[in-house]
Amino acid sequence: MPDRECRIVSDSNRGPLVFGLETSCDETSAAVLDGENRVLGHVVLSQDVHKVYGGVVPELAARAHLQKVDAVVDETLGQAGVRLDEIDVFGVTAGPGLIGALLVGVCWTKAVAWALDRPLVPVHHMEAHLFGPSLEDPDAEPPFVALLVSGGHTLLVHAPEWGTYELLGRTRDDAAGEAFDKVAKLLQLPYPGGPSVQRAAESGDPGRHRLPRPLLRRDQAPDGPDYYDFSFSGLKTAVSELVRSIVAEAGGPADAAIERERPHVAAAFQEAAVDVLVAKTLRAVEQTGCPRVLLGGGVSANAPLRATMAERLDALGVGGSVHFASPRLSLDNGAMIARAARFRWERGDVGGLETTASARLAFPCLSSTASAVLQRT
Ligand code: KG4
Ligand code: ZN
Numbered sequence: 001m002p003d004r005e006c007r008i009v010s011d012s013n014r015g016p017l018v019f020g021l022e023t024s025c026d027e028t029s030a031a032v033l034d035g036e037n038r039v040l041g042h043v044v045l046s047q048d049v050h051k052v053y054g055g056v057v058p059e060l061a062a063r064a065h066l067q068k069v070d071a072v073v074d075e076t077l078g079q080a081g082v083r084l085d086e087i088d089v090f091g092v093t094a095g096p097g098l099i100g101a102l103l104v105g106v107c108w109t110k111a112v113a114w115a116l117d118r119p120l121v122p123v124h125h126m127e128a129h130l131f132g133p134s135l136e137d138p139d140a141e142p143p144f145v146a147l148l149v150s151g152g153h154t155l156l157v158h159a160p161e162w163g164t165y166e167l168l169g170r171t172r173d174d175a176a177g178e179a180f181d182k183v184a185k186l187l188q189l190p191y192p193g194g195p196s197v198q199r200a201a202e203s204g205d206p207g208r209h210r211l212p213r214p215l216l217r218r219d220q221a222p223d224g225p226d227y228y229d230f231s232f233s234g235l236k237t238a239v240s241e242l243v244r245s246i247v248a249e250a251g252g253p254a255d256a257a258i259e260r261e262r263p264h265v266a267a268a269f270q271e272a273a274v275d276v277l278v279a280k281t282l283r284a285v286e287q288t289g290c291p292r293v294l295l296g297g298g299v300s301a302n303a304p305l306r307a308t309m310a311e312r313l314d315a316l317g318v319g320g321s322v323h324f325a326s327p328r329l330s331l332d333n334g335a336m337i338a339r340a341a342r343f344r345w346e347r348g349d350v351g352g353l354e355t356t357a358s359a360r361l362a363f364p365c366l367s368s369t370a371s372a373v374l375q376r377t
Contacts, residue, residue: 016088017080018345020338021073023065023105024097024125025151026056028072031334032080032087033342037135041080042335043072044328054191055181062100069108076334085116091341094122094351095361096152102357110355119350121341124364125332126153127165128340129296132325135335140294140323145284147277149305150297151177151192154230156280157366158288162343165366168284169228172215176273176299179232183239183269187262188255197266198302204267211238211272216279222287228280232273239269274305278312285313291320301327 015035022029031042047064050056077084092109095102106122113120129148133140142162148155154171174182177194184193189200214231221227242265243258250257281293293313295306306324313320329335344350349364 016342017082017086018089018091018338018342019087019109020091020123020128020334020336020341021069021105021109022093022125022128022332022334022337023069023101024093024095025101025332026050026061026064027332028065028068029332029334029337030069030073030076031338032076032082033335033338037339037342039135039335040082041076041078042333043076043079044331044333045072051191054185056098058098058100061098062104065101065104069104084112087116087118089119089121089341089345090116091121091123091337091345093125093128093337094355095125095358097125097357097359099357099359102359106355106357110351110353114353119345120352120355121345121349122351122355123337123340123344124361125337126150126155126297127364128336130157130159130294131339131343132296132329132333132336133294133323135329135339136325137323139292139321140325143290144292144294144323145281145288145290146294146296147281147300147309148296149176149277149299151175151181153297154232154277155363156228156230156284158284158290159294160290163347163365165363167363167366167368169230169280171230171232173231173233174236176230176232176277177297179236179269179273180299180302182236183266186236186240186243187266188258189262189266192298194299194302197270198304200263200266201270201304202263204263204265206264206267206271208264209242209261209268211235211242211268213272213276213279216276222283227283230276230280235269235272239265242268270302270304274302274308277305278308281309282312282316285316285318285320291318293320293322295322295324296330298331300324301330 026047029044032040090113142159146157154176156169158166181193189196247254310322
């Protein structure tokens with residue numbers, strides 16, 4: 001913490017040990033990385049308490065973090081074979097997310113960093129998702145075009161280097177993951193919706209129902225307002241109307257009609273969502289001239305999204321590559337927080353006692369320079 005001179009007590013064999021804690025939503029997760037960003041210990045505890053409600057209940061999430069944080073940290077340190085006082089740098093998700101949930105992590109980490117006299121690094125959750133793939137894939141480095149798709153955010157970003165981010169597009173309403181979760185509910189599938197929809201869609205025919213591709217038209221121009229932006233609330237409404245008409249036409253019990261058409265509706269929705277996400281990302285590849293694509297956030301665990309992105313990027317013939325993490329590191333996790341914390345710490349972006357959580361934390365170093373990118377091309 002900057003209020004005092006911080007001690008770095010790193011063992012030179014391991015390099016500075018960085019700890020990361022994630023509590024922004026419904027995963028309590030901690031990790032320890034060594035100086036080479038190797039994961040020495042990593043625990044991800046998903047809260048089951050929300051399942052019966054079909055979505056995350058903020059108050060319950062905060063309480064569950066509070067109850068489990070000590071056990072999660074103990075287990076992580078045990079795996080890593082280090083004591084808490086051997087950690088050199090403490091990173092924590094400071095936002096965006098659920099404020100009560102975030103506060104548990106921030107207060108815990110702030111107290112420990114203060115007590116041990118170590119740097120405290122507040123981390124932006126979505127910047128951390130950018131770092132997730134690099135923990136497993138040495139080529140997941142800038143320059144890249146990043147599609148960040150989670151339960152709360154959908155961002156299309158051009159990153160010429162770490163710490164320099166140009167915002168190309170974002171959702172105008174629902175996030176991509178939110179759309180998966182809402183469609184899962186409409187189809188009476190369990191929370192979290194993304195994996196449920198993906199599974200249901202496996203046996204479905206995506207061509208049986210036609211759904212719209214919001215904000216995606218051929219006549220859009222790179223300098224137009226819709227070229228990169230996304231919109232998912234209309235797609236969700238279209239699914240809702242489709243389900244209503246399926247039930248009305250069937251005439252019998254609603255549950256049976258939904259069950260019969262579920263795989264096909266799930267497949268049609270997934271295809272529409274993936275189509276839009278991939279098309280806009282590839283527009284960014286073409287306009288920026290940057291052939292490397294990075295997928296981050298929970299929705300990047302979606303297998304058809306990964307496969308379609310790779311296929312269509314290949315078809316562009318620009319020698320591109322797609323980079324994403326394994327599902328464990330695509331979904332919320334402490335390892336990506338520790339990785340982003342190391343980056344921020346190396347740049348001197350450490351917090352002090354004034355550090356707090358922010359539900360709507362601004363993405364660091366994000367400039368809205370779609371026009372600047374276009375001018376270069
Ligand atoms: O990044 P994340 O774990 O948490 C947030 O930061 O929000 O993302 C969670 C989101 C949820 O909406 C979940 O339904 C979605 O990611 N998700 C998926 C898949 N796995 C998780 N969406 C589509 N396909 C998946 N396989
Ligand atoms: Zn996330």
